Amino acid sequence: MKHLTLAAAVAAISLTGFTAPALALDVEAAKGLAEQNNCMQCHGLRKDKDGPSFMKTAEKLKGKAGAVDEIVKHITSGKKVKLADGTEENHKIAKTMPPNDAAQLKNLAEYVLSIQPK
Amino acid sequence: MANLESGKQGIWATLRRPSVKYSMLGLLVVGFFSGIIFWGGFNTGMEATNKMDFCIGCHEMRDNVYEEYKYTIHYSNRTGVRAVCSDCHVPKDWTHKMIRKVKASYEVWGKLTGKIDTKEKFEANRMAMAEREWARMKATNSIECRNCHDFDAMSPELQKKTPYKKHMEAKAAGQTCIECHQGIAHRLPKGFKKPGTEEEEE
Numbered sequence: 001m002k003h004l005t006l007a008a009a010v011a012a013i014s015l016t017g018f019t020a021p022a023l024a025l026d027v028e029a030a031k032g033l034a035e036q037n038n039c040m041q042c043h044g045l046r047k048d049k050d051g052p053s054f055m056k057t058a059e060k061l062k063g064k065a066g067a068v069d070e071i072v073k074h075i076t077s078g079k080k081v082k083l084a085d086g087t088e089e090n091h092k093i094a095k096t097m098p099p100n101d102a103a104q105l106k107n108l109a110e111y112v113l114s115i116q117p118k
Numbered sequence: 119m120a121n122l123e124s125g126k127q128g129i130w131a132t133l134r135r136p137s138v139k140y141s142m143l144g145l146l147v148v149g150f151f152s153g154i155i156f157w158g159g160f161n162t163g164m165e166a167t168n169k170m171d172f173c174i175g176c177h178e179m180r181d182n183v184y185e186e187y188k189y190t191i192h193y194s195n196r197t198g199v200r201a202v203c204s205d206c207h208v209p210k211d212w213t214h215k216m217i218r219k220v221k222a223s224y225e226v227w228g229k230l231t232g233k234i235d236t237k238e239k240f241e242a243n244r245m246a247m248a249e250r251e252w253a254r255m256k257a258t259n260s261i262e263c264r265n266c267h268d269f270d271a272m273s274p275e276l277q278k279k280t281p282y283k284k285h286m287e288a289k290a291a292g293q294t295c296i297e298c299h300q301g302i303a304h305r306l307p308k309g310f311k312k313p314g315t316e317e318e319e320e
Contacts (some may be wrong), residue, residue, distance in 0.1 A: 040312065
């Protein structure tokens with residue numbers, strides 16, 4: 001009986017489309033992490049510098065599944081990137097305090113994706 | 119009062135009077151070794167205040183900036199070279215070190231009055247404290263950074279292209295380390311924008 005009740009509860013939750021709420025974007029924390037990691041030395045919000053603007057990245061990844069994870073991977077793997085002058089170098093690895101804090105990195109990625117044209 | 123005056127004169131007169139009991143050599147030897155002991159003790163004490171354990175002896179440093187510093191390259195890195203608090207915040211040469219130590223007495227006053235004795239108070243004062251320290255470092259041409267770092271020792275082959283380019287631009291412009299490298303060992307104050315990265319209007 002107990003199992004039936006549990007199954008019914010799970011089914012009810014599934015039918016109502018319940019999902020765990022995503023954490024809200026913390027813009028100030030994201031900006032702080034971007035400053036701490038010198039992101040803005042090479043990226044503008046809407047202005048290309050040595051790297052593309054956050055807005056351009058957001059446009060490129062708009063609606064794409066796994067966009068957040070893609071950005072997190074980009075800023076934590078140190079992969080080779082092409083600079084505005086055509087040369088290549090390894091992307092800086094973003095650091096958090098404490099290290100490798102997934103929530104902080106995701107928040108920064110979501111902030112990048114949130115930048116819209118004015 | 120008269121007794122006090124005569125007492126003062128008495129001490130002064132005693133100090134000025136040539137010794138009739140001790141030889142000149144004896145006085146010189148005692149003076150010499152006393153000087154060594156005093157000077158050695160003074161400098162040893164001064165060096166003790168440069169140790170990291172001393173700096174994090176108070177919870178204001180231990181719970182805030184030290185916790186942040188532990189996650190940075192100046193604390194732990196591939197080669198095992200560590201820069202402790204005083205390496206970045208206290209000049210090495212004696213004169214500047216003394217000046218810094220005297221000024222640090224104001225920090226003791228802050229400790230006694232509980233100016234930053236809670237996380238909230240620390241954060242409320244972080245910008246002011248950071249800006250004061252950055253101004254001090256800029257005024258000394260980042261003297262502590264340059265104990266280890268030197269524009270001329272940067273290799274274009276070993277340093278990434280973008281930082282190398284920026285370093286050479288900074289050198290040509292007569293800039294000093296702290297003008298770009300704020301917050302490398304601690305969290306930046308909330309709302310701080312690095313020069314040249316001012317936020318575009320959102």
